[in-house]
Amino acid sequence: MWLAKVIVSxxxxxxxxxxxxxxxxxxxxxxxxxxxxxTGKYFQIGFSDSIDRDKAKELTKQACAKILSNPVIQKYTFxxxxxxx
Amino acid sequence: MWLAKVIVSxxxxxxxxxxxxxxxxxxxxxxxxxxxxxTGKYFQIGFSDSIDRDKAKELTKQACAKILSNPVIQKYTFxxxxxxx
Numbered sequence: 001m002w003l004a005k006v007i008v009s010x011x012x013x014x015x016x017x018x019x020x021x022x023x024x025x026x027x028x029x030x031x032x033x034x035x036x037x038x039t040g041k042y043f044q045i046g047f048s049d050s051i052d053r054d055k056a057k058e059l060t061k062q063a064c065a066k067i068l069s070n071p072v073i074q075k076y077t078f079x080x081x082x083x084x085x
Numbered sequence: 086m087w088l089a090k091v092i093v094s095x096x097x098x099x100x101x102x103x104x105x106x107x108x109x110x111x112x113x114x115x116x117x118x119x120x121x122x123x124t125g126k127y128f129q130i131g132f133s134d135s136i137d138r139d140k141a142k143e144l145t146k147q148a149c150a151k152i153l154s155n156p157v158i159q160k161y162t163f164x165x166x167x168x169x170x
Contacts, residue, residue, distance in 0.1 A: 034144065037129070039129075042126060050118065059118065067111060
């Protein structure tokens with residue numbers, strides 16, 4: 001079956017306060033060599049066996065646009081992987 | 086510079102109510118061919134130019150263990166990528 005691995009992250013210029021907080025926490029723990037942190041959401045979507053690669057790609061795009069991301073402030077990328085159950 | 090792309094997700098058997106809600110929403114929108122959803126967090130960490138691959142790997146592991154994940158219920162995976170600024 002096909003599996004989609006989706007990453008939803010903020011578009012350039014959108015404030016990411018969680019990342020800032022994590023970065024500050026890492027710096028205060030002594031990790032001065034970390035100079036950038038960004039955050040996002042990860043989703044893994046499994047499809048029925050009847051779905052081929054093209055259909056999985058199309059369904060993933062629709063799921064990202066309708067449910068998984070807010071297109072005003074977020075962008076998404078995904079990879080498709082074929083796995084045995 | 087080296088960039089770590091980290092995915093933190095739930096260990097097998099840990100309840101993931103957000104994923105269940107998203108799955109239900111997709112089904113109710115007519116996506117019956119989606120039979121599994123999992124969620125997680127995504128982090129991208131950028132290191133100083135002075136940090137080599139091995140050091141970046143070590144720092145990423147420490148950041149995951151100390152800040153980015155809860156080792157009781159979550160697991161993490163990461164990939165390192167060299168990027169030009």
